[in-house]
Amino acid sequence: MIKMENISKTYSRDGFPVTALREASFSVDDGDFVVIRGVSGSGKSTLLNILGCLLSPSTGKYFFDGEDVSHKNDAELSRIRSERIGFVFQSFHLLPRTTAIENVELPMIYADRKINRSRAAEALARVGLAHREHHFATELSGGEQQRVAIARALINDPALILADEPTGNLDESSGAGVMTILHELNGEGRTIVLATHDQAVTAQARRVLLIRNGVLCDSEAAS
Amino acid sequence: MNVLHFFRSILRTLSRNKIRALLMMAGVSIGIAALTILTSIGESTRRETMKRFKNMLGTFDTIIIRPGSSKNRGMVSLTNVDPSLRFEDASAIATQVPQVRQLALVQNAVDIDVKSRDHSGTPAIFGVSSNWLELRGDEVAEGEFFSEDDVRSLVRVAILGADAEKLLFPDEDPIGKTVRIGDVPFIVRGVMVARGAGPAGGSLDNLIFIPVTTASKRLFNRDFLTMLIAQLKDADQGQLAIEQIQELLRARHHLAPGALDDFNLTNPRAVMAQVVTMGSTIRKLLLIVAVLATGIGGIVIMSVTLVGVSERRKETGVRRAVGASRNVILVQFLLEAVFLSCAGGGVGIVIGIGGTQLVSRLQHLPFLLQPEAVFTATLLSIGLGLLFGVYPAWKAAMTDPIDALRD
Numbered sequence: 001m002i003k004m005e006n007i008s009k010t011y012s013r014d015g016f017p018v019t020a021l022r023e024a025s026f027s028v029d030d031g032d033f034v035v036i037r038g039v040s041g042s043g044k045s046t047l048l049n050i051l052g053c054l055l056s057p058s059t060g061k062y063f064f065d066g067e068d069v070s071h072k073n074d075a076e077l078s079r080i081r082s083e084r085i086g087f088v089f090q091s092f093h094l095l096p097r098t099t100a101i102e103n104v105e106l107p108m109i110y111a112d113r114k115i116n117r118s119r120a121a122e123a124l125a126r127v128g129l130a131h132r133e134h135h136f137a138t139e140l141s142g143g144e145q146q147r148v149a150i151a152r153a154l155i156n157d158p159a160l161i162l163a164d165e166p167t168g169n170l171d172e173s174s175g176a177g178v179m180t181i182l183h184e185l186n187g188e189g190r191t192i193v194l195a196t197h198d199q200a201v202t203a204q205a206r207r208v209l210l211i212r213n214g215v216l217c218d219s220e221a222a223s
Numbered sequence: 224m225n226v227l228h229f230f231r232s233i234l235r236t237l238s239r240n241k242i243r244a245l246l247m248m249a250g251v252s253i254g255i256a257a258l259t260i261l262t263s264i265g266e267s268t269r270r271e272t273m274k275r276f277k278n279m280l281g282t283f284d285t286i287i288i289r290p291g292s293s294k295n296r297g298m299v300s301l302t303n304v305d306p307s308l309r310f311e312d313a314s315a316i317a318t319q320v321p322q323v324r325q326l327a328l329v330q331n332a333v334d335i336d337v338k339s340r341d342h343s344g345t346p347a348i349f350g351v352s353s354n355w356l357e358l359r360g361d362e363v364a365e366g367e368f369f370s371e372d373d374v375r376s377l378v379r380v381a382i383l384g385a386d387a388e389k390l391l392f393p394d395e396d397p398i399g400k401t402v403r404i405g406d407v408p409f410i411v412r413g414v415m416v417a418r419g420a421g422p423a424g425g426s427l428d429n430l431i432f433i434p435v436t437t438a439s440k441r442l443f444n445r446d447f448l449t450m451l452i453a454q455l456k457d458a459d460q461g462q463l464a465i466e467q468i469q470e471l472l473r474a475r476h477h478l479a480p481g482a483l484d485d486f487n488l489t490n491p492r493a494v495m496a497q498v499v500t501m502g503s504t505i506r507k508l509l510l511i512v513a514v515l516a517t518g519i520g521g522i523v524i525m526s527v528t529l530v531g532v533s534e535r536r537k538e539t540g541v542r543r544a545v546g547a548s549r550n551v552i553l554v555q556f557l558l559e560a561v562f563l564s565c566a567g568g569g570v571g572i573v574i575g576i577g578g579t580q581l582v583s584r585l586q587h588l589p590f591l592l593q594p595e596a597v598f599t600a601t602l603l604s605i606g607l608g609l610l611f612g613v614y615p616a617w618k619a620a621m622t623d624p625i626d627a628l629r630d
Contacts (some may be wrong), residue, residue: 049625054544075548082546093541097239102232110230152545185523210471 001159001191002028002051005059009046011174020046024216025058026209030159033186035205036195043166043214044195049194051208052085052162053077057191082111086153088182090165092145094137094152101133104151109155114198123151127181148170150181161185163194167201180202227550230489233558243527244563250523251567251607252574255600258513259575262599264582265506267591268619272422272498279421280491281359284458286465287489288316288451288472306447307485310439313451319471322455322464327359327449328352328435332443337431338403346387347386347430348404350438366413374434377441382408385417386428402431407442409433419601422498424587461490516605520567521611528560529613532622539619540627553620560612561605568604572597 009021021043029035038044049055050062053069056077062070074101081087084106094103104120124130128208129149137145146166153161163182167175181203186192194201202208237244277283291305310328330350337346353371356363375598381402388397397411409431418427439446455464465488472486493584532539539552547555576592581589 017524025454045625052544054624076551078543078546078548078551081544087544089544089628093544095538098235102235105228106232106542107545109225110231110542110548110551111225113225114224115228156546 001032001065002193003028003063004050005061006065007041007050007057007062008059009043009050009055009130018212021050021057021216022214024211025060026216028102028191030084030187031186031191033183033204033206034193034194035208036193036204036211037197037202037208038195038202039197042211044106046214047165047216048162048193048195051160052087053080055109081190082107083156084158084160086150086156086158086161088146088149088163088166090168092137092142092149094140094145094148096137099134099136100129100140100151103137103148104155107152107156113156120151120155123154124148127151128177141174142170143177146170146174146178148218149180149214150178150185154185158190159190160193163192165196165198166194167196167198171184229555230558233547233555233562237559237562240531243531244566247524247527247560247563247572248567250520250527251517251564251604252520254513254517254520254607255568255571255604256574256578257516258510258584258603259572259593259596259600260507260578261506261513262596263568263575263579263585263591263593264592265502265509267588269502269506270591271588272502273495275420275422276426276491276495276498278418278427281361282454282494283360283492284455285455285491286461286468287454287491288453288468289487289489290449290485291446292483292485292487297612304445304447305485306445307476308448309446310448310453312472313448315471315475316451316453316468320453320464320467322460322467323453324456325354325358325454326352327452327454328448329452330435330438330443330445330447332450335405337391339397339400342391342393343620344387344390344429345397346390348442349430349432350435350442351432352435353480355432358452361418362416363413364416365396366411368413368432369434374436377437378431378434379407379409379437379441380412380417382413382432383411384415384428384430384432386426387431388414390429393566404431404433405442409562420587435535453590458492461492465490517607520564521607524560524564524607525611525615528556528612529618530616531559532556532619535619536622536627539622540624543622543624544628549620552622553616556616556619557609557612560616561608564608564612565601565604569601570605571604572600575600625629 002033005025007021008019009023011018011020021153036044036047046055050057057070060069060070094104101120101124104123108115120122121133124133127150129144129147132140132144140148166178170178182192196202288308290308313326313328316323328351331347333347334345335348337344347475353369353374356368368382369378373380383397391402392400397414398568401408402411421427453464453468455461468488469484473484476485478485542552578591579592
């Protein structure tokens, strides 16, 4: 599903080049559950943003479903994000002044497919929030907000779900609930790539990539 | 992209940010309302001014000749008229100036008591020649005007202006009744059709017409005229006619070269043109004010949208992450601005129409809505939204989703 070849990313900060990611090469198979582990500033987010087509690599090649997407333009990358990738963020990022179901519908607006409120309702039911459809984001608990975010990530039926510290802002039981849902999605055949520094989360992964100072230096199997 | 849903989501965004939406709308409304009112009122003022001038002058193809140098102006009374313009002058102009088609003779005065049996007042008295109706284009509503024979035989007949009729005969038919002008009795023979307001807004109907000869010999006892109205053969030759009349009168009055004229000539067309020019200058100034007000509306749109763009940075980041391209974000913010600007424009047009009606009523102008003004206002609203929305929208589109989503 994903193949990265010698991916590097260099930023310019105050006129000086800073390398956030150095010569990363790895691949993720369909249906994999991969954890990227690293402390903050290690290049973890950069890697995730490249994977999510929010950022283009400086050098190297990124194949998504066999297609080279490393140098595609904004519209093409947006389309890939819209139809094939679902994002789950550490701080949920639901739209304020917008109800749960409207948040879930949001990605449908930007995809070339029919909008279907019942699908959005199903997605909310899927994460156990059928009764919260018309609540505003601010009226939901952290765990509930993150589950709305997962429903939003699911709505266009993406093959890949990218989760950046999805349990980072949640208490233990909410976090566990979120992880359960992610595992269920993985069980349905969706590929999950999750960035975290949480040991407990790492322990649940089928495969762990370690990143340190921008170098993807190790790859280990958790079990 | 799903266009219908895209629009719905824009409307939802606007409806959930009411204060912002109202601010933006208000900015545009004020400008558009000002524009609508000022253009409409400007146009109806122009037309009303022309109408009132026409009311006063009847026709524009005339030259007005008054006695005295151009310094003495204003209403004539029995005492303050320069006696320089005589019946013989009138005959000379009528027969010797090639440009003159016909000439009306006028001897008028104010402040003369007029009485009917039950009422009294001081309408202006106009002694005129019998060609008055033909020259002026005025009409008789009831009865008839006096004839050339009447003028020649100095009959004492009076034709009442519409207001004079109301003043002297409020409850009865005046035809055949007697009015006493000064102490001289006159038989009412006709009533004029109302002419309406003059350029200053006053009535042009509070007057009584009598034969000019009767006025001269039986009422005022003076053999000079207060005004001559020369109708031209060619309305475009006003200046030529003025020169011809001036030459003739100077010769007849034996004025030495260099001496001031003891009469003055007015070309109503030239006066009218001057008034209209002045009016259009004022209109242009008002229009600039209105355009400035509208421009300020645009700046309000821009600043409020800019604040919105930075307040909604995170939202923009989320939209980008879930699949909105830069162009979609650009269009979204631009459409928001255009929607609000159009809504504001719509409100502005409604206020503008109401305001125009109000000002028209207060100023006694005809209510005249300029379709072009409404059309321009509509285009301007859309244009404002686009023009002042494009920079904020571009800024939003350039938002880096990664930065925006970073805590």
